[in-house]
Amino acid sequence: MTKSVNTRELILGILLEVTEHEAYSHLIIRNVLDKYQYLDKQERAFITRVSEGTIENMILIDYIINQFSKVSINKMKPVIRSILRMSVYQLKFMDSVPDSAVCNEAVKLATRKGFHNLKGFVNGVLRNISRNLEQVTFPDEKKTPSKYLSIMYSMPEWIVEKWLEEYEYHIVKRILEGFLNKNSTTIRCNTSKITTEELKAMLNQEGIQVNSSNCLDYALEISDYNRINVMEAFKKGFFQVQDISSMLVAEVADIKENSYVIDVCAAPGGKSLHAADKLKETGYVEARDLTENKITLIEENINRIGFTNIEARQQDALILDEKSLEKADVVLADLPCSGLGVIAKKTDIKYKMTPKKQSALVKLQRDILHVVGQYVKPGGVLIYSTCTINREENLENVSWFIQNHEFELESISNYLKDKLQCDTAESGYVQLLPEINETDGFFIAKLRKADRQ
Structure with missing residues (x-):
């Protein structure tokens, strides 16, 4: 019993x-x-x-x-x-x-x-x-806007004030609303193993509600399920749980067959596995991360999906790996960040982050970019991404990197469907915002290394 x-x-x-x-x-x-x-x-x-x-x-x-x-x-x-x-x-x-x-x-x-x-x-x-309960008095929205938004949307006031400096008031309000709106779970079909339509039919047979995404052909939104890890399609490695914003990393990288890809901060492995899927059993993906626990997490996903052109390796992204110098066609650098773009999924992040911690993260990001940019071969691609919406961790880091390294931004317009197109895509980067883009808050920049030929 x-x-x-x-x-x-x-x-x-x-x-x-x-x-x-x-x-x-x-x-x-x-x-x-x-x-x-x-x-x-x-x-x-x-x-x-x-x-x-x-x-x-x-x-x-x-x-x-x-x-x-x-x-x-x-x-x-x-x-x-x-x-x-x-x-x-x-x-x-x-x-x-x-x-x-x-x-x-x-x-x-x-x-x-x-x-x-x-x-x-x-x-x-x-x-x-x-x-x-109905008689509770709240801060006045017009007199104290930051206090009002902080209380009504349960966001620490220092974060609200920071975003109000970077975005218009109505944008900040929509972002905060977006964090409180629960979206369905987004999954990525491993198209080298099964077609999106076949996966959709398989999930429907298990009584799971499935909708196609407007952003990527191989992305699906699922709801009305109990546990993902008991789904037959999950156990067979036919899909990976992954947000649209995260899928765009490998999408804008435009990974060609037979490429060598290094993902420098890979856990739990979604982007690395997406890269391996795009290689269609060719090339090689090295999924790196700092700790043994993170490597175990990546390996669990690799074993479940069954790809043979990907391997997990323990490596500190801050320590230069001499053997990898100018070897990679593509380097994926989805770096440690404040995480303030994924508050809808990780609700307590907003309470753990502080201005001091965020400043330390900006330095860490720059230190890692300086190291891992050296792994990109001449003419190769570095994708820099974060799951935050703060300018210092995103565009300011990209500007710093370009000024100090042999890279330049490259347009990503061709990889974004109309729904995700924005003024900056032609310039080589996109800042996705919760609610407004119907994705996580996410930043992606595509950087091409100078070809010395």
């Missing part, structure tokens, strides 16, 4: 790991769902939604709690703080759960966790919020 599990207790555990122990939300949620994979689809969906939703809306939730609690959210015990947060999320965003049930379950959970003496506090705060 399967042991019964309290889903709210699991959610509490997830929140504590993320907020108190710096765990990454997408990883800890996945680990919990893997451990309790016998739970039915509805329970799994509840765990995912409340965990992700609470983390995603935490600034807004804390703002609400502070209006009704005599004890500031930051001065509460971590367990009580997390119980209140997950409960307020349900009160504000989930009509399917009665307010009384939310309050009762919160009190029970506080008691179960050894806080019997605080159950009255939990009950009082939540019942007060449930009765007066």
